Amino acid sequence: MEHIQPKKDSVTVTDVAREAGVAKATAARVLGGYGIVSDRIRTKVLAAAEKLDYRPNELARSMTTGRSGTIGVIVGDIENPFFSSAVRGITDAARASGFTVILMNSSEDVEAEKSAIKTLMAKRVDGLIVTPAQASEYLHLEEVRRTGRPIVLLDRAVPELNVDSVTTDDRDAACAATRLLIDNGHRALAFVTACDTPDHRFQSLQDIHTSSVKERIQGFFDACRATDIQDPERLIQVGALGASRTRALARELLSTSAHPSAILASDSMIALEIFKVARELALRIPEDLSLITFHDADWTSVTAPPLTVIDQPVYKLGETVTKLLLERLGGLVSDPRRVILPTSIIERQSVYQREL
């Protein structure tokens, strides 16, 4: 059985100062690495610190300096490989500059996002990186901006909000992917997204409050409009949030004999479920169903057939957004920058060439 620790209070600069026989301020100078100290005193203080096993209290430091050395990150769901990759990019870049990351999941819920922001602000993070759950609700983000704390948007822009953002060329990408489908003879298309509407069906772009998805749908429409596809609105499927709901949606979508011949999935988790459902329904990919998905998740190349994907530079997305934030933390003042990273289509074998 372990002996209960006497909870010896951690040793402070004052203790070190006493041990070294110098003033608190002096000890603080060497321990904190600021101000001017003679070498003689420095070694003396360092020795005392060593002897006492001094550990700085970053909290106390933060309180006086006003900077916590921490950035808050809010993503939809860290289990989504898209986000885990981006977060890796963020943490790597942050650590390279001496910052640590507090991670929070919003589960794509605005209320959770607000709560997360409140917590993060209370913890006095130096800056925020957010993938806004709803572009239409941005007052809480606006408020952050007003406090003077830098906030940078990841993957989703909010036009009304004057802050930096890093996104990918969603509209072009979606358009190109859709065109690829069309060029291969597909007309019965579908675009499936996790984004939802109150009644779980899509009427117009107004219903969509996630900017990246909005862009993608526009790209989808662009491609549709360039050909003979009527009312592309009916081709949009919303509400594929979470595995089970996505399965249900996919099952409904694919169960009829008039199911789409080609689907564009808004993220790899959706594509995965569609893939599974197609298999359950004995639909062959690509012969019975073509599939393209956003995000070159690393497993997409090992399915049978391997998936044609829109390759988004996800890690770089995280890296870049952090770089922008760090620049702001460094004092940069400028108009908001909207960085758009290019994507490319990796053609594999999930698109079937139909004869017309």
Place this chain on the structure above:
Amino acid sequence: MEHIQPKKDSVTVTDVAREAGVAKATAARVLGGYGIVSDRIRTKVLAAAEKLDYRPNELARSMTTGRSGTIGVIVGDIENPFFSSAVRGITDAARASGFTVILMNSSEDVEAEKSAIKTLMAKRVDGLIVTPAQASEYLHLEEVRRTGRPIVLLDRAVPELNVDSVTTDDRDAACAATRLLIDNGHRALAFVTACDTPDHRFQSLQDIHTSSVKERIQGFFDACRATDIQDPERLIQVGALGASRTRALARELLSTSAHPSAILASDSMIALEIFKVARELALRIPEDLSLITFHDADWTSVTAPPLTVIDQPVYKLGETVTKLLLERLGGLVSDPRRVILPTSIIERQSVYQREL
């Protein structure tokens, strides 16, 4: 162009107190939600706080209370779906109890781990969750324990360390999986792990410093010993860390005509690379190569053929480890608890039945 904010200092309890016409201590009581205050005063203070848009400074609060409401999490790599799932479990459980999570990646490097721990300690996290990169180097962990800060181990135990840990039944799982391979007629086996040794080859169990992997190898040996397989040590492949090194290793392993007929992969990222290489080498799975992997990553069911896997309760792993930590934070004193979560094998179609 935006106008530069006058950087108005945040409003403090003192400001609110003044506005409400009460003492600082009184305002603090209602704002901090502690002590006894009359309703009359409470509403008055709340009104003042509202008017001034008061935001609590969690940093200051932490400094006096000594608790930061934060737990530090160090994993090998958040991009590994194993960890992202576990981290999701952790963050969910943490938030449910009002804690936030600071996330750090060790990249399986002990020095990075040490540095992360130092940072986390300085930030005065209330507790730590760590997947130790090396079970042999645990002095820095031991030191954390001595400071009285709870630390809990995730996925990997360190026998010498008297702290709670949550792992899976690695040895049994590996044994069962290996036996499955053997029972299907395989004798030319291989176990591939990310764990590495100085000379990149495996001599004995002493070389392995990751407890979970050690367990798995033992389980592998257990199964081998129960049959006629000699010198199972030669079947262990180490150093599959990162996609490129894993590819190289897999390529070398599978290029000879005497390649293993069955592989047990220590994590899904390894399995993925092996899968890719097998395809490049035109090896059919499972006819030419059987494959079982640890971790039922969600894509493993959509490959062709779908993979037989060891299903680890990863999310629950994260949830449980957090639960243990929170109990410690709540003051629980007891001998270290070593929770071992059961796994199960999901038989799909990547194991070929050989006739003997």
Place this chain on the structure above:
DNA sequence: GTTCTTATTGAGACCGGTCTCTTTTGCAAT
């Protein structure tokens, strides 16, 4: 009306650093 409790409120120290300002020290120039 007076006294005793008890429920509230007020005052001020404290947490562990940083930072400004003052005092002391060291050393070259006069």
Place this chain on the structure above:
DNA sequence: ATTGCAAAAGAGACCGGTCTCAATAAGAAC
């Protein structure tokens, strides 16, 4: 020796909360 000055060390306030303890106010009991 004196004086001058920059460098180094010391003193103490401060950051924004919490917390202890004393002071006051409000009821209850006599």
